[in-house]
Amino acid sequence: MTTDIEPTGAGSPKAAAGTAVPVLQATGVTKKFGGLTAVQNVDLQVNTGEIVGLIGPNGAGKTTFFNCLTGLYVPTDGTVTYKGTVLPHQSHLVTKAGIARTFQNIRLFANMTVLENVLVGRHTRTKEGLWSALLRGPGFKKAEKESEERAMELLEFTGLAAKRDHLARNLPYGEQRKLEIARALASDPGLLLLDEPTAGMNPQETRTTQDLVFAIRDQGIAVLVIEHDMRFIFNLCDRVAVLVQGEKLVEGTAEVVQADERVVAAYLGTPYEGAPGAEEVSEVEAAEAHSTVGKEGDTK
Numbered sequence: 068m069t070t071d072i073e074p075t076g077a078g079s080p081k082a083a084a085g086t087a088v089p090v091l092q093a094t095g096v097t098k099k100f101g102g103l104t105a106v107q108n109v110d111l112q113v114n115t116g117e118i119v120g121l122i123g124p125n126g127a128g129k130t131t132f133f134n135c136l137t138g139l140y141v142p143t144d145g146t147v148t149y150k151g152t153v154l155p156h157q158s159h160l161v162t163k164a165g166i167a168r169t170f171q172n173i174r175l176f177a178n179m180t181v182l183e184n185v186l187v188g189r190h191t192r193t194k195e196g197l198w199s200a201l202l203r204g205p206g207f208k209k210a211e212k213e214s215e216e217r218a219m220e221l222l223e224f225t226g227l228a229a230k231r232d233h234l235a236r237n238l239p240y241g242e243q244r245k246l247e248i249a250r251a252l253a254s255d256p257g258l259l260l261l262d263e264p265t266a267g268m269n270p271q272e273t274r275t276t277q278d279l280v281f282a283i284r285d286q287g288i289a290v291l292v293i294e295h296d297m298r299f300i301f302n303l304c305d306r307v308a309v310l311v312q313g314e315k316l317v318e319g320t321a322e323v324v325q326a327d328e329r330v331v332a333a334y335l336g337t338p339y340e341g342a343p344g345a346e347e348v349s350e351v352e353a354a355e356a357h358s359t360v361g362k363e364g365d366t367k
């Protein structure tokens with residue numbers, strides 16, 4: 068069996084040299100839920116060979132933005148293109164186009180084996196139809212064999228090959244997250260979206276996940292990752308975008324983002340000049356100051 072992927076740990080922190088070509092282009096993406104604007108006019112580009120981070124405080128709109136990219140939500144406004152083609156608003160078509168994702172809350176088939184979970188992720192790339200599957204003809208058997216070989220390659224890649232016959236629900240938490248990544252990779256994506264891949268992991272597991280993401284990038288798959296673990300994000304990403312109250316506040320290298328005082332203020336909840344909602348905050352503060360002055364005056 069030939070494999071075009073190296074085992075976990077083969078990655079390196081440096082992006083592969085070469086001309087950057089846009090893989091994902093989100094332009095003016097807005098998502099409203101009734102009166103709540105969860106994502107406001109966000110532009111984001113991910114290029115070939117890149118790992119891009121998306122960070123922001125709780126409720127900033129990160130997952131909603133992911134859902135707009137992957138067809139789970141229809142954006143209220145804006146467009147999303149993958150390799151220059153506008154994406155449909157249906158998640159299975161987005162997967163077919165070449166974008167795969169994992170979820171914040173693990174979504175495995177708990178009572179299926181590790182191998183079966185990866186095979187499920189393979190179905191968008193399997194051409195054999197229903198009748199072929201029911202009759203189990205030669206075409207189906209060949210496709211089934213190829214799918215299984217590919218699934219095993221991915222289990223080797225993610226370090227889960229020895230557990231191929233274990234039920235997904237019996238895996239330790241960190242391995243369940245890796246299995247989600249293996250299943251996402253089974254659709255042969257050009258872009259992988261990871262929603263909090265290290266949530267609940269210990270430092271050792273986080274380190275292994277970092278190596279795994281580098282190795283995925285080194286296979287030519289661009290990565291966009293949401294994560295609250297700042298050390299992980301800043302070690303991993305070529306670029307980081309910061310969302311605050313649905314708007315993109317800053318975008319740049321780890322150094323640029325870390326040095327931006329507005330980012331620190333956003334995480335600490337301190338309003339800064341021009342921040343979304345800052346005008347309302349200063350109006351409230353002015354009104355409170357005014358009423359305090361009034362009360363002090365009353366006591367005189």
Ligand SMILES: Nc1ncnc2c1ncn2[C@@H]1O[C@H](COP(=O)(O)OP(=O)(O)OP(=O)(O)O)[C@@H](O)[C@H]1O
Binds near residue numbers: 103124130132
């Ligand atoms: N389906 C929905 N209906 C209504 N409001 C929603 C829906 N999904 C998200 N929201 C709201 O949109 C805002 C952004 O939520 P979102 O989950 O995208 O934030 P997040 O940055 O991913 O947060 P966290 O880091 O906590 O996961 C929040 O105010 C949330 O309550």
